[in-house]
Amino acid sequence: MxxxxxxxxxxxxxxxxxxxxxKLRPLDEADNQADFAQFRQQLHSILKRHDSAALLALIHKDIQTSFGGKGGIEEFKQLWHVENPKSALWPTLSKILSLGGAFDQQGRFIAPYVYSQWPASIDAxxxxxxxxxxxxxxxxxxxxxxxxxxxxxxxxxxxxxxxxxxxxxxxxxxxxxxxxxxxxxxxSAMDYHAVFDKSSGKWQLTALVAGN
Missing domain, CATH: 2.30.30.40 (SH3 Domains)
Incomplete structure (x- = not known):
């Protein structure tokens, strides 16, 4: 027995x-706004083919790259070596996009869900x-x-x-x-997360930072 x-x-x-x-269950609100869902699909395609020129066209000129640096597109390019097809940028941003996200009260899309939905009561x-x-x-x-x-x-x-x-x-x-x-x-919620915002009628990547 x-x-x-x-x-x-x-x-x-x-x-x-x-x-x-x-629990921290997956959440993906991208389809709540059709234009953002289309933008994200375009970004997926760009990342898949490692198209640095197309990617840079979707990045805000004042993108936040850290919580201490000045930021901006030039700092982003230096930090991530975007011209290099083996840059860590490609898998990093692809992973972020694969993990959903949510819109905040300002209408920005914050990804991944692990960051956007992390409980404030739990030490990240x-x-x-x-x-x-x-x-x-x-x-x-x-x-x-x-x-x-x-x-x-x-x-x-x-x-x-x-x-x-x-x-x-x-x-x-x-x-x-x-x-x-x-x-x-x-x-970890402290891993890289991305912020996407709509500026002049088009979606752009406005932040790619690690930490909280």
Whole structure:
């Protein structure tokens, strides 16, 4: 009888652990404004083909590039090396666009949803969002190790780790369970986010910054 119920019991424990976590579910309001949805689709295409000239045409001349610098298009170009097809800009902005976003009270579109919807009551320096469903938490940073929990869009505490493997993030759940998640499946609200605003009748990228 023990063998019969061992697997179901383990699954129930995994579910209980996951359900205890606060959620940050995906949100994408882009389709609420048809002209912005069209703009974003155009931007997706530009990023896919690494078209620096077309991208720069969609960037505001006074774009914010950090919380300390002067900003502006020239600083943006120097920071991101936009002429380089291997620039980190292409995957960074593509990832941001893939994670939805929301319009704020000023009518700007803020992406990704992890930033725009992050709960003010939760420390963004200590916690990260799981950006998938059924994400496996492993006992060790290895896909062959035991699954200690499965998470759906949960907010989890990120812990310091001594492992040199940057592919994994050590996290702690509300019930004190610790484990590792594939770093591609979590995101911090402190990561890069983008702001899009409508100026002179057209949408533009007005900020691409990290931090809060």
């Amino acid at each position: 023990i063998r019969t119920f061992a697997a179901p019991l383990f699954c129930l424990l995994l579910a209980a652990s996951a359900n205890a976590q606060q 320096f200590k916690y990260v969002a799981v950006i998938g469903k059924g994400v496996r938490v492993r006992a060790a940073p290895d896909t062959s190790t035991t699954i200690v929990a499965k998470l759906d869009y949960a907010i989890v505490e990120k812990l310091e780790t001594t492992t040199s493997d940057a592919a994994w993030v050590l996290i702690r759940l509300e019930d004190d369970t610790q484990g590792y998640i594939d770093q591609r499946l979590v995101r």
